[in-house]
Amino acid sequence: MSIHNLPEGLSVGVSYAMSQHDLGPLVSLAIGLQNVPEGLLIALYLTTNQVSKFRAFLYTGLTGVVELLSAFIGLRFTGTFTGLVPYGLAFAAGAMLFVVYKELIPESHGDGNEVPATFSFILGLISMIGLTHYLG
Template sequence: MNEVFLGTTLSAMSTGLGALVILFIGGSITHRWRDTLLAFTAGIMMAASTMGLIPEALSIGGFVPLAIGVFLGVFTLTILEKNIPHIDLEHTKKGIEFDEKAMLIIAAITLHNIPEGLSVGVSYASNNGGDTGNLIAFAIGLQNAPEGFLVALFLVNQKISRFKAFIVSTLTGAIEIVSGLLGYYLTNYIAFLVPYGLAFAAGAMLFIIYKELIPESHGDGHERTSTYSFIIGLLFMVLLIDLF
């Protein structure tokens, strides 16, 4: 129990770690660097889902629970996307008043963090327990760090103080602690849910990778740099899986 709480907390608080950077830099960063960060985290998540979550779900429950869980993850993210207005952090122009726009982006990021927390929680409930859980917590944490930075950067560009932007961005990740513990308890005490939960997490991550991270990392003419960064991120995570 201590391990799952620590893992979900560290993963969630990585959002704040990324946002912390905003306290020490100006209110802007080049598109190339943002695209590189997004692509790198996409590679991290791709390796974690295809080499961690999917094989684990397949070995525990077989193909049918895997397929059902993946589609449930994709469907859940699709519903969230359709009902929560998505604001592209990379390419939007100013023009919407702060109160409306800021609340939309905060709500969207917070709700999109729920499946990520579930991913960590159900991973700790698998047969490999700590190994898979730590792997997914690390992957989600790496994804959360640049996300936290981009949210804080957005708020600073909306004339919010850097400290307030850091606090708000950090709080958007806190929901992952609650959803992570919920995912752990559900799958830990209802054993047959474990392969579905792992596959759900994989489906949610794959949706985020293909629908959000890759398109956003290719939106400013840095496709080649982003592609290299994606591959490096994937290989980095494969190395960690192999070592640990």
């Protein structure tokens, strides 16, 4: 999960460093909204595997710290590597789409959960389109 959170944090940092002032809050809100259930699932997975609640909370929090640190890195170095920003964002988007299509969708459709998983995916997509339209 820490590897997953690294490009998310970079995209938040880069978004705040860009000249569009409304882009940073929009990207951080969208990523923050998906991080809530993500963190909950990490903690639930750890506790169901006999990890203490305190350690599960600690490990879940540490995955979020990676995102915070990478956001600061993105914010700091965006000016230095301005020409690479579009390529970096495209790479991050492509990597995320690969993970979604290769791992998340097949995994979520197992064990008879096809319908709820599909509707949840559609609801999440519509929510993000709505946020982008109304806040962006």
